[in-house]
Amino acid sequence: MNNICGLVTLVGSSNVGKSTLLNRILGHKISITSRHRLTTRKQIIGIKTTGTIQTIYLDTPGVIKKDYKKNNQIWINAIKIADCVIFVIDRMSWNIEEQLLFQHIKKINISIIIVINKIDWIKNKQSLLPWFKTLYEKIKCSEIIPISAKLGIGIKELESLIISHLPNNNHCFPAYQKTDQNKSFLIAELIREKIINKLHSEIPYFINVKLEKIINTLKILHIYALIIVKRNSQKNIILGIIKKICIESRVAIEKIFNKKIMLKVWVKVK
Incomplete structure (x- = not known):
């Protein structure tokens, strides 16, 4: 076949x-x-x-x-x-x-x-x-x-x-691969998702999330993330909801990776 x-x-x-x-x-x-x-x-x-x-x-x-x-x-x-x-x-x-x-x-x-x-x-x-x-x-x-x-x-x-619209072709990826994105990208995006869903629609979405470090131990995945904003006013808004962001992000990441997560987050103006 x-x-x-x-x-x-x-x-x-x-x-x-x-x-x-x-x-x-x-x-x-x-x-x-x-x-x-x-x-x-x-x-x-x-x-x-x-x-x-x-x-x-x-x-x-x-x-x-x-x-x-x-x-x-x-x-x-x-x-x-x-x-x-x-x-x-x-x-x-x-x-x-x-x-x-x-x-x-x-x-x-x-x-x-x-x-x-x-x-x-x-x-x-x-x-x-x-x-x-x-x-x-x-x-x-x-x-x-x-x-x-x-x-x-x-x-x-x-x-x-x-x-019905796909051609006969050799597969481009191994059967186990689900995305071209790496682990760091997926984790950063999950954190960004929680930030966006907590913010009001008038807040600009140029807020970025950068993973500073990931330490993968036998039982726990330690994640150190940096939220980057452009203004102090945005930093203050994020800090006001940082606890909820961390809790929701941790739960979402644990569901994806099926592992206990320790998440530490900082906010920086750049």
């Missing part, structure tokens, strides 16, 4: 649930999620291997109109190298961001699957039928699938559809 291996790029406007969808497909967390915009800041690679089938997913930062020209190169490059594009939209929303994305994608000869996410939020499911018709007429795309990434609704059907 031939091996199947292909690259799938997830695109969409900010906060439509791309990272939640990726984590759901993979069955574990590799991309942080938040109710706030601009959570994902770089391209994240997730890998799922089942028997002879290997699917490589690229989770891209959300597109918003004001940053379209500045930050579009990441998802443009990711689309160019993909075998299939998963275009995620939030329920029955089609705004300027979606239009900008679709206008670019349709110029490239590539398979597109429109994913209508968060259908668990739609009380009247019958309203989806006229919305399907509107989308068909708008974008002339025959592959539209409703899902709930949060609840796992429609995920198996979506994966089957994705696999």
